[in-house]
Amino acid sequence: MRRLEIKRQMERTDIASVGELLDAAARADGRRPLSDHLYLDLVGGGTDGFAGLVAWEPGHDHPVAYAQISKGNDALAFELVVHPHHRYEMATIGPELIDAALDVVRGEGGGNVNWWVYEPTSAHTTLADDAGMVQSRTLYQMRRSLPTERHATIATRSFVPGDDDEAWLSVNNRAFADHAEQGGWTMELFCQRQREPWFDPDGFRIHERDGRVAGFCWTKVHTPDPTVEGDKELGEIYVIAVDPDFHGLGLGSEMTLSGLDHLAAAGIGTGLLYVDASNESAVAMYRRLGFEVYSTNAAFTARID
Structure with a gap:
């Protein structure tokens, strides 16, 4: 029993x-x-x-x-x-x-x-x-080998904890205003993520225009899990976004490439990211950058009264 x-x-x-x-x-x-x-x-x-x-x-x-x-x-x-x-x-x-x-x-x-x-x-x-x-x-997990054939052509810098927090939070929540998981982050949640052992400010790429954060690409390195046979080091595009005021400038592709460039420079051989299957424009962009679907997650939903 x-x-x-x-x-x-x-x-x-x-x-x-x-x-x-x-x-x-x-x-x-x-x-x-x-x-x-x-x-x-x-x-x-x-x-x-x-x-x-x-x-x-x-x-x-x-x-x-x-x-x-x-x-x-x-x-x-x-x-x-x-x-x-x-x-x-x-x-x-x-x-x-x-x-x-x-x-x-x-x-x-x-x-x-x-x-x-x-x-x-x-x-x-x-x-x-x-x-x-x-x-x-x-939800698709997409992967590609590194380094990429194309490289970022825009300037980016490392995230500065304490100085960039408020600006990043504002851009993130504006960019993901309609997103169930990534929108509505609080400073408490953001600080919690920064305390994680994998957090690396250099892997958190910031692009500025007109003195503002126009876009960012936050990467995460997955170290091999000793409990998983054959597991290997992977580099994830953890969160990526462009401020809505700077849409239409091709920054989505550029920010993705900036993150992949950083991961490749760190010796990572495979990059991955997650994207909603229904976001056809994003899926198409990632395919153009060499990503292919690796696995699929599904959400089953119920309203409980």
Whole structure:
């Protein structure tokens, strides 16, 4: 008989137990199973709106599955991880954790919930349908080899922590005013990201015009994960944007190239980025820069009252 623990805060022992499950999933799948946002919420012990659902079975000293709810800008993010040795039980574990998670949301007054799934299958679609969730977004991860054939022709400089924070936040939130995840950042969230061990001001390229931040390309280097066999160093275009006042000048391509140039100079052999499949102009631009679709994530959404 499975036992489900619902935790609003994670102690060190809880984080360690879930971490073992995440490591097992990473070894099996060749990738980390939780998105940055949810993983940071987990290891931080859980912020406001957090719920961690840990499933146990008799005779096992490790969780057999884990689900998490974390607050996003305009919706709750939900992700589900099943231990590789128990995926044959997905038809029962999946609905149990999804229903329990949605009950938690319902008990807190409801809201929109997005369940993000890597490379969705018909089994995921069935689970989503049964839970009353519909696919609302498709996100591409695109990759290309480095260095690029073209290089940036505009001048950029490194981000200066403390001096550029307010200007960057203003440009980011203006550029992503209609974006569910990237818009509406707070200074607290931005400072949290700057405290991450991967943060590098030199990899955060700023382009100025008329004394203003006209665009930026924030890169992130993924070091090889020792729990993932064959994992290699990757360079990500983490966030990129152009201030709406400077649209139409070709800065999108130039800022992308500036980030890729920085990554290549650091010895990174592969660049990646994420883009909404529905953003056809951005997908086309990245294809022109040599990117191709590497993987697909889908969001299944429900409104819980």
